[in-house]
Amino acid sequence: MNTLDTRPLTADAFRPFGEVVETDNASEIRLINKGTTTRYHDIAPVDVTAEGGTALISIFRGKPFAFPVTITMMERHPLGSQAFVPLSGRPYLVVVAADEGGRPGEPVAFLARPDQGVSYHRNVWHHPLISLEDVSDFLVVDRGGGGENLQEADFAAPFEIGR
Ligand SMILES: NC(=O)N[C@@H](O)C(=O)O
Numbered sequence: 001m002n003t004l005d006t007r008p009l010t011a012d013a014f015r016p017f018g019e020v021v022e023t024d025n026a027s028e029i030r031l032i033n034k035g036t037t038t039r040y041h042d043i044a045p046v047d048v049t050a051e052g053g054t055a056l057i058s059i060f061r062g063k064p065f066a067f068p069v070t071i072t073m074m075e076r077h078p079l080g081s082q083a084f085v086p087l088s089g090r091p092y093l094v095v096v097a098a099d100e101g102g103r104p105g106e107p108v109a110f111l112a113r114p115d116q117g118v119s120y121h122r123n124v125w126h127h128p129l130i131s132l133e134d135v136s137d138f139l140v141v142d143r144g145g146g147g148e149n150l151q152e153a154d155f156a157a158p159f160e161i162g163r
């Protein structure tokens with residue numbers, strides 16, 4: 001069995017795949033609303049307008065995966081980015097892969113903290129939501145509209161994430 005180790009989610013390590021949605025990763029910090037609010041500005045672009053797409057805000061309620069987590073497939077969205085921001089205060093797994101000739105290469109597994117979201121760039125291979133510990137809600141910003149915005153690929157052999 002191919003095994004994957006998890007690594008901490010950092011903006012630098014995740015940069016080839018997208019952005020980490022966290023206050024430390026803001027392009028600019030602005031004090032607004034007469035100083036009562038801090039705006040962590042422009043953390044990640046929302047890339048959803050290809051082929052007439054529009055931005056959607058949804059909530060995904062994920063059932064928890066138990067370790068070892070088995071990764072048998074990946075998916076990507078050729079027409080839009082997709083962002084997940086945890087709402088339930090629990091960690092979760094983020095599994096991504098580089099593209100190799102139109103298929104996902106070896107996956108990379110990150111353990112995301114409860115205060116970290118992710119935004120996958122358009123057409124980046126990723127595993128569907130992997131919640132941990134308990135049922136968890138995520139705010140999701142992604143593309144609505146026509147066109148083929150989901151491509152899936154199975155691995156020849158599964159990968160296993162121990163913990
Ligand atoms: N299908 C769906 O909207 N969810 C996936 O894209 C995912 O990344 O979880």
Ligand code: NI
Pocket residue numbers: 075077082126127128
């Ligand atoms: Ni997705």
